Amino acid sequence: GQNIDQPTEMTATEGAIVQINCTYQTSGFNGLFWYQQHAGEAPTFLSYNVLDGLEEKGRFSSFLSRSKGYSYLLLKELQMKDSASYLCAVLDSNYQLIWGAGTKLIIKP
Amino acid sequence: IAGITQAPTSQILAAGRRMTLRCTQDMRHNAMYWYRQDLGLGLRLIHYSNTAGTTGKGEVPDGYSVSRANTDDFPLTLASAVPSQTSVYFCASSESTSGNYNEQFFGPGTRLTVL
Numbered sequence: 001g002q003n004i005d006q007p008t009e010m011t012a013t014e015g016a017i018v019q020i021n022c023t024y025q026t027s028g029f030n031g032l033f034w035y036q037q038h039a040g041e042a043p044t045f046l047s048y049n050v051l052d053g054l055e056e057k058g059r060f061s062s063f064l065s066r067s068k069g070y071s072y073l074l075l076k077e078l079q080m081k082d083s084a085s086y087l088c089a090v091l092d093s094n095y096q097l098i099w100g101a102g103t104k105l106i107i108k109p
Numbered sequence: 110i111a112g113i114t115q116a117p118t119s120q121i122l123a124a125g126r127r128m129t130l131r132c133t134q135d136m137r138h139n140a141m142y143w144y145r146q147d148l149g150l151g152l153r154l155i156h157y158s159n160t161a162g163t164t165g166k167g168e169v170p171d172g173y174s175v176s177r178a179n180t181d182d183f184p185l186t187l188a189s190a191v192p193s194q195t196s197v198y199f200c201a202s203s204e205s206t207s208g209n210y211n212e213q214f215f216g217p218g219t220r221l222t223v224l
Binding site: 004030031033041042043044045048050087089091095096097098099100101102 | 149150151152153154157167199206207208209211212213214215216217218
């Protein structure tokens with residue numbers, strides 16, 4: 001079966017750095033997405049990785065290792081507005097997105 | 110409109126009733142999707158459409174139907190609602206299905222309660 005694993009919840013301090021991990025086992029791989037979802041709102045796109053390595057976009061970076069079936073989202077200089085759920089999703093061989101359950105990130109002052 | 114809209118925002122429905130959730134996008138995206146999101150579970154794909162005139166079944170299609178008569182609209186119908194269909198429903202669209210063109214844009218969601 002297809003499976004995406006992420007921690008259920010993480011807590012971090014304002015101004016700090018946090019890394020949210022995602023491991024996956026899917027039928028085929030055509031890329032990995034990270035989305036942010038604030039409570040009561042729709043998911044919004046953060047990043048897309050299809051090749052191994054690190055993609056940096058401002059305070060957010062995303063890393064992919066296809067051989068290990070592993071990705072992480074790195075958030076730097078945390079702000080209170082970063083409190084949200086972070087969703088990892090893999091595009092499988094049928095070009096359908098398989099979603100993880102999401103990681104709820106709590107930022108404390 | 111800008112982006113993707115859904116209606117209604119929320120609905121309470123008696124079991125056994127028929128209900129259509131509406132979704133419209135103005136980005137001329139080829140692909141559209143319907144997901145349900147339940148606490149503790151990831152987004153689960155109900156139905157999708159890769160292009161106008163075609164539809165396909167996702168992970169949890171039973172009890173739901175869709176149509177894609179044109180590029181912009183993708184309604185989801187519950188023929189006879191059951192309490193297990195209580196959920197938040199998101200409609201999404203993407204330029205296409207391949208690679209980074211699969212970046213999906215989501216509507217604001219419909220919160221449905223079936224009693």
